Amino acid sequence: TRRFDVVIAGGGAAGISTAASLLKRRPGTTVAIIDPANEHYYQPGWTLVGAGVFTPEQTRRTEVSVIPKAANWIRETVTGFDPDHRQVLLGDGSSVEYSVLVVALGLKLDWNGIEGLAETLGKNGVTSNYRYDLAPYTWKLVQELRQGTALFTQPPMPIKCAGAPQKAMYLSCDEWTRRGVKGAIEVEFDTCTPGLFGVADYVPALMEYIRRYNIALHTKSRLVKVDGAKRIATFERTSDTGTTIIERAFDMLHVVPPQTAPDVVRESVLAGDGGWVSVDPATLRHTRYDDVFALGDVAGTSNAKTAAAVRKQAPVVAENVVATLGARAVNAIYDGYGACPLTVEKGRIVLAEFAYGGKLMPSFPKWLLDGTKPTRLAWFLKEKVMPPLYWLGMLRGHELMVKPGHKKAD
Ligand code: FAD
Incomplete structure (x- = not known):
């Protein structure tokens, strides 16, 4: 030994x-x-x-x-x-x-935690930035899509880089907006979390982009099944009135898998x-x-x-x-410091920096970089x-x- x-x-x-x-x-x-x-x-x-x-x-x-x-x-x-x-x-x-x-x-990324997902990843419009070999497929799908429905999902917490599921969505929407096809693409965000982001201070800036890109936001919504060939995603949505199962047809599906x-x-x-x-x-x-x-x-x-x-x-x-x-x-x-640079558009980032308990921990003075607002400086740092x-x-x-x-x- x-x-x-x-x-x-x-x-x-x-x-x-x-x-x-x-x-x-x-x-x-x-x-x-x-x-x-x-x-x-x-x-x-x-x-x-x-x-x-x-x-x-x-x-x-x-x-x-x-x-x-x-x-x-x-x-x-x-x-x-x-x-x-x-x-x-x-x-x-x-x-x-x-x-x-x-x-x-x-x-561990639990790709088998969603029925039907593993076998359709990388084809049928199903992708994920959580894998090296699939992130280029995301970009390919974004470039090819001209109309239809694009779904983006987020599993239950904890996950690594909790902002990444929505980052993929905002950058896709930005590209579609630049190409002038955004109006013909319906975008939906299904997240298992009760809110858009865990630290309240960053939510207003993000909600602004949800509105700007006209995204349908569904919280407490869990992707449970993907039928790649038929291009149908099944969600379990929880509300005060109970749980409903919803099937959504898609042209593009960006999945973030459950993590353990x-x-x-x-x-x-x-x-x-x-x-x-x-x-x-x-x-x-x-x-x-x-x-x-x-x-x-x-x-x-x-x-x-x-x-x-x-x-x-x-x-x-x-x-x-x-x-x-x-x-x-x-x-x-x-x-407890952690940071999540939320890429809300190409060239701008909402830079969330916080410690245990959601306490804000900005690395820069507010006049230089206000993390609760989208800034070009934060994008420069990221890129x-x-x-x-x-x-x-x-x-x-x-x-x-x-x-x-x-x-x-x-
Ligand atoms: P990893 O870097 O994943 O390393 C784990 C290592 O363990 C690997 O090398 C693996 O081969 C090895 N390993 C696994 N099992 C075994 C085994 N049984 N025996 C031996 N070795 C094993 N973080 C940020 O700060 N900012 C961001 O903007 C950001 N964005 C992200 C976007 C995406 C799409 C993803 C996927 C992650 C992002 N992250 C971000 C998170 C960041 O990448 C992780 O938090 C970080 O890599 C964690 O480091 P780690 O060493 O714990 O795990």
């Missing part, structure tokens, strides 16, 4: 950022990153792939190119956790031992509510195992599941891992600043504008 100071399960946004940050803080630490994937994706870019702004290739790098030089990459699948023996079990039947474990496996914790986490002793890793929301340390941390989408915290959250979480986990290795108390704390900030800053452990908070010494 191989042994490392720190084992990181998952080499996505969270795993790589944490490894890089940790190795900067404590050079010489032996770190293993376990991930079978050959590619690493900048998923926030997929919204712009679906709108023809980015090419798919701009959102993809080889995994080997993002693994920190001083870390060991174990190209295997994590198949189990045995925290009582400080072991992680791998797909090839072997196991690795750790002093500290960081769980960063992301979440990965099976290997849900079925492990590390799982808490809903199957997510049970951690302290501030220190991100496991609630029962002192030598286990979790961050990113897999963590059972109430922040917005975003790469923006990971940017703030990684230094906190890195610092607390270093403290744990040195048998010191963990005192770096995460405030030109965030991708290099991700590849060259966050994934390499450069913590620009990120200072973890600290608990008072106990």
